[in-house]
Amino acid sequence: MAFHEVRFPDNISRGARGGPERRTKIVELASGDEERNASWANSRRRYDISYGIRRADDLDAVVAFFEARNGRLHGFRFKDWADHKSCKPSETPNAADQLIGTGDGTRTAFQLVKRYASGSQTWVRTITKPVAGTISIAQGGVSQPSGWTVDPATGTVTFAAPPGNGVAVRAGFEFDVPVRFDSDALDVTLDIERLGSITSIPLVEIRR
Template sequence: MAFHEVRFPDNIGRGARGGPERRTQIVELASGDEERNASWANSRRRYDVAYGIRRADDLAAVVAFFEARNGRLHGFRFKDWSDYKSSAPSQSPGPLDQPIGTGNGSITSFALMKRYSSSSQTWTRAITKPVAGSLRVALGGAEQTSGWSVDTTTGVVTFDTAPGAGVTITAGFEFDVPVRFDSDTLDVTLDVERLGSITSIPLLEIRR
């Protein structure tokens, strides 16, 4: 099993359906009350990209991509058009978008994260597949155009010199979702005009 640092075709992925999934256990008591427990600490995303196929060429591209990944064996990148950047959908990523750590004078590496907040509740998502060339970084509110690098295969930002104690580190970026096919079969249908379709092409987020 390996991860291929290649992205599923954007023009097909743009028509996908899907989003985050959580796993919650609900027990109904004899009184009618409920007890709810979260089985997963983090969400996991599912998609169906069959809705993005509009032409026979799209179908051929998906079949080729599927074969090159050996079905479910190898993971790959997917652009979730509904959630692919650190900023609001109407804005471009900026260096102050997301806090990713606070300096202590010795740590040089910090993992990219995205926070989802509503009222007083916040959930933090690890970002492991930033898009190359999209990252902007700031120290204490001042953008840094050099002195750092990012590993686009892990989402870890490394500074040449450790940020000073108490310095807030923020970042803005675009990112992909690490996924795999969730089926080893593509059920292809061809009509009289040789146009094709696939009923369902499920993708599942890879969590490590």
């Protein structure tokens, strides 16, 4: 299995439905109380892209993309229009958005992450598919236009010189979700006007 560093067509993904999924086991006790346990430490995103197909040409593009990925075999990039930035959807990413680590004078590699906070709770999401050309980095509140590189296939930021001890390293970026098709078949329907449709095209996030 390989991962193809190609993004699913934006004009179709924009109409997709989906979002994060959690897996929780709930046991109801005889007393009526319940116990809840998280089976997954991290969420996993699922989408249905059939809602983004509006024209016969869209259908043709989906079939071609599906065949080129060999169905479920190969992963690819997907833009989640509801959550694809290090900041709020209405804002533009900047270098102060996300804390990705603190320097110790030795460490040179830092992983891009996005934090989701509500009240006193925070969940940290690892970002592995940043969009090239959208990434900015800051050290100690100062933007760093150079002296670092980012691997767009892993989301790892590598500095030429290690950030100093106690220096906050922050980043701003756009990102894609690594996904694959969750079916090896496309159920295509042609109506009397020769416009095509597919009842469901499920995608699932790839977690490693």
